[in-house]
Amino acid sequence: MLLEIDHHSGVPIYRQVIEQIRQQIMAGQLSEGEQLMSVRELAAQLRVNPMTISKAYALLEVEGLVERRRGVGLFAARLRKNKKAHTRARLLEEVLRKAAVTAVQLGIPEEKAREMLVRLYRKYDSKTRSHSNE
Amino acid sequence: MLLEIDHHSGVPIYRQVIEQIRQQIMAGQLSEGEQLMSVRELAAQLRVNPMTISKAYALLEVEGLVERRRGVGLFAARLRKNKKAHTRARLLEEVLRKAAVTAVQLGIPEEKAREMLVRLYRKYDSKTRSHSNE
């Protein structure tokens, strides 16, 4: 498991941890049931206080993405395929909802909003593919 | 000009002011060149410190949506139609970009993201229409 923290981005450390672990789980890079690095281990790697990691883990558990077992460790939750797809859809819906509200408020036609999304999707999709070959 | 502030939403007052005025300008409810309420007037109406309003106005000017003239007042900017459309597109693109990145990261197909956007758009579009008849 590789995480990178940008201490100068302004984004809180615990949120960076959450986002990166969430994506690794959602993208299948972390197998279900697999044990994650311990609080202290990850804290040492990132040169950060253990409580900061513990907080990130706690919020990931609320999301249902990991299971914490005191004295044992932290494990990627075993999600049903349905659950996994559902979680993905929920995460996407959050951001798409904001976009939809904005479009409606500004009086931008559905078609134009749709085209803009597709253009942006393809832009980032191609970026991702090129990165995966590095 | 009618604004409503929710002091308990957690959203800073100045941002609530910005968002509501921005929307009123973008939706054409505020004519171009029209004078807006003065800093002190709006501050009194919202029972807020004048500097809070001034800050909101300052940021709206950076966006190019209003013009401040010290000693005179604040006016809705005279935007070319192109400029107006451009501003709208920029505002929408900001939120759509986040959605596109999320969709790509989660491996959600373009088609599904597009369908979800359309569904949400229609949902909020119909809500807006029904409200305008109240």
Next chain:
DNA sequence: ATTACTGTATTAGCTACTTAATACAGTATA
């Protein structure tokens, strides 16, 4: 110049959030 409006720079206090230090608690193994 005076008056009465406009907006604003500075400063300070408050609050919420983030992070960290410490001490504590659960589990597994010998």
Next chain:
DNA sequence: TATACTGTATTAAGTAGCTAATACAGTAAT
């Protein structure tokens, strides 16, 4: 029980952001 790992509750310090009080500055009309 002893040890060595796990995670965690409490507390406090630091920081950033928001709001407000005050005094200041520009404009217009008298």
